[in-house]
Amino acid sequence: MFLGKVIGRLVPAVVYPGMEGVPLLWVQPLDKNQSAEGRPFVCADGTRMAGPGELIYWEASREAALTLEPSYVPVDHAVVGLVDDVMIDPQNGLSNATPNDSPDNSGGDS
Amino acid sequence: MILARVAGRITSTIHHPDMKGRKLLLLDKLDAMGQATGAHVIAVDAIGAGAGETVIMLDEGNGARQILGVSDMPVRSVIVGIVDDLG
Numbered sequence: 001m002f003l004g005k006v007i008g009r010l011v012p013a014v015v016y017p018g019m020e021g022v023p024l025l026w027v028q029p030l031d032k033n034q035s036a037e038g039r040p041f042v043c044a045d046g047t048r049m050a051g052p053g054e055l056i057y058w059e060a061s062r063e064a065a066l067t068l069e070p071s072y073v074p075v076d077h078a079v080v081g082l083v084d085d086v087m088i089d090p091q092n093g094l095s096n097a098t099p100n101d102s103p104d105n106s107g108g109d110s
Numbered sequence: 111m112i113l114a115r116v117a118g119r120i121t122s123t124i125h126h127p128d129m130k131g132r133k134l135l136l137l138d139k140l141d142a143m144g145q146a147t148g149a150h151v152i153a154v155d156a157i158g159a160g161a162g163e164t165v166i167m168l169d170e171g172n173g174a175r176q177i178l179g180v181s182d183m184p185v186r187s188v189i190v191g192i193v194d195d196l197g
Contacts, residue, residue: 001134001152001187032117032136032150046184049124057120057134057152059184063171066184067126080184081125086136088118089161 001057001080003030006050010042018073023048025079027058034086044068045079055083111190113140114167116159120152128183135159135189137167144196153187154178166191 008026015022023045031037034055043058046067050056056079058064064078065071114137122134133155138146144164151167156177159165168174171186178188 001185002150003152031148032138046126047124057122059186061171061186063184063186066171066182071182078184081122081129083120083122085121086118087121088136089116 001059003032003034003083003086004028004043004056004058004079005030005034005036006043006052006054006056006079007040008052016074018070019044019068019075022046022068022073022075023050025050027056027077027079029058030055032088041077043077043079044073044075047079047081050079050082055086057081057083111166111168113142113144113193113196114138114151114153114165114189115140115146116161116163116165117150118161126184128180128185129154132178132185137165137189140164151187153189154185155189157189157192159189159192164193164196165189166193 004027010024027043028040029038065075067078117138118136120134139149168188168190174188
């Protein structure tokens, strides 16, 4: 899985059977420090929760189709989830751990 | 499998149901000499890797699902080992 930022939405007129109602998002892949890296592509959003500007993590290949129901659909990129927080360890230089969340706190549902 | 180093953590509360309770680690991919290649990957931690540790990451869906024990989980990156020494 990789970081990405939702930069837009697509509304298809005709879709492959099984893809009805699946939101299609325009996603810009990011590097570890959340700067743009590579060309934007279209992601199917099984969570149906991601909107423009949101930080997400996406997956490619067959695993992307597995995020959807029915999963036997022609999808090669999909949103797996929305990112609440990216905590980079201090010795990695950039540290953006949120003040109220110490690195060793497992933080409930992660 | 590929070599990687734990660079950080991702927290996420809105995600695919199968991801519930999974620990997501942000990894730097490493080359054969243990140097960061600049690429990152987010992997599910199956063994409890800690910050800064060098790990082995499986990068294939079928094996990942066998390890995590969920038949159609949308994951292909799973941490399967911690490296003690790069000989």
